[in-house]
Amino acid sequence: MLFVCVHNAGRSQMAAAFLTHLAGDRIEVRSAGSAPADTVNPAAVQAMAEAGIDLSAETPKVLTVEAVRASDVVITMGCGDTCPVFPGKTYLDWRLDDPAGQGVDAVRPIRDEIERRVRDLLAELLPR
Template sequence: MPDHIPTRPTVLFVCVHNAGRSQMAAAFLTHLAGDRVEVRSAGSAPADAVNPAAVQAMAEVGIDMTARTPRVLTTEAVQASDVVITMGCGDTCPVFPGKTYLDWALDDPAGQGIDAVRPIRDAIEQRVHGLLEDLGIRPRS
């Protein structure tokens, strides 16, 4: 991570439908960082609702995603973020100088059952812990 990340960074998670991976990542980061990070998520082609299997998988680890709704990716959201993490949205995310861009290659939970979503959830949790370490933020327990 570059030195220009502020003490309260803004992180934007982006995937195609903003219904699974990006929602789980945002929920984990919010849970682990609290108000020390501003967390956003969006999709290049948002779904109508968050993936029920993702909601169930997160509930299993004590994180409630029932109130989350998919949002459309905007240029303004990218401009307002310090770190942009993409998950399978290809080149649809606008690129601006001075931002940190990461791409997390993760399976898409769309149409998958809970048994397929659990390993995706666990991989996202590990990556969020690594992100917090890179940002110099100690996770809440």
């Protein structure tokens, strides 16, 4: 599973962290950005800490063709045409507000929506 956004500093980091937290080692999780930032958004780190997930050691990573090839499902979050497309992969586009430059009060609802979508996705991928 690969989560992709522009800066890999907010949405994709939160989604990857939620899926890792909820799925454990049952799903291999990656995240990347088409134009990665230098650091993860501090408001995203704070919002995730409030949810009991530590993002403080994460760093934005650049999107590579290899990461896409190694993933069965690619979820994009506003990276547009910069995401490479390969046959045989499942692509989903999650339209979410960009937390860049936002305070934690604005990031919390984005975090909550990401968690809801990740939980729904996990229920589809790993039914009980």
